[in-house]
Structure formats: C-alpha cells, structure tokens
Amino acid sequence: MVNVEICIGSSCYVKGSDKVVAIVKNLISEQGWEDKVTVKGSFCIQSCQNKYGLGIKVNEQTIKGVTLSNAKEIIKDAIGNAL
Numbered sequence: 001m002v003n004v005e006i007c008i009g010s011s012c013y014v015k016g017s018d019k020v021v022a023i024v025k026n027l028i029s030e031q032g033w034e035d036k037v038t039v040k041g042s043f044c045i046q047s048c049q050n051k052y053g054l055g056i057k058v059n060e061q062t063i064k065g066v067t068l069s070n071a072k073e074i075i076k077d078a079i080g081n082a083l
C-alpha cells in the first residue's frame with residue numbers, strides 16, 4: 001500500500017493543497033489505484049519553511065517541488081515508483 005500525505009497546514013492551504021487532495025483522489029480513480037493508494041491530510045511537514053513547495057509525502061518521503069500546476073504529474077510519478 002502506498003500512503004500519500006498532503007499537508008493541509010495554512011501555508012500549503014493558501015497554495016492550493018485542498019485542490020491537490022481532489023487532484024490526487026481523481027488520479028487514484030483514473031489509474032484504478034483505489035486498493036493500492038491511501039490519501040490523508042497532515043499538519044505542517046516543514047516543506048513550507050524549506051521552500052520545497054507544497055507539503056507532500058509518499059510513503060514517508062517528502063516530495064519536493066510540488067506546485068498546484070505540476071502536482072498531478074509529480075505525484076503520479078512518485079506513486080508509480082512506489083507501487
């Protein structure tokens with residue numbers, strides 16, 4: 001099982017993390033990953049202070065450089081590599 005955590009802290013929320021939750025849920029159904037991938041919200045994981053972009057973790061690994069516009073592609077790759 002691949003676990004995706006999306007930060008819903010205030011700094012990420014203003015960058016659109018609520019929309020990333022929807023993007024990832026759509027991605028999971030598009031790819032048929034319902035039995036393989038879980039998504040949950042998290043509190044701040046320090047990506048904001050470290051200027052990594054939106055706070056996203058895939059299997060405990062912080063994914064850097066995520067923005068609202070590239071979220072689908074980057075997260076799809078990260079999940080694909082973790083499956």
Ligand code: FES
Nearest residue numbers: 007009012048055
């Ligand atoms: S608020 Fe999301 S990483 Fe800090």
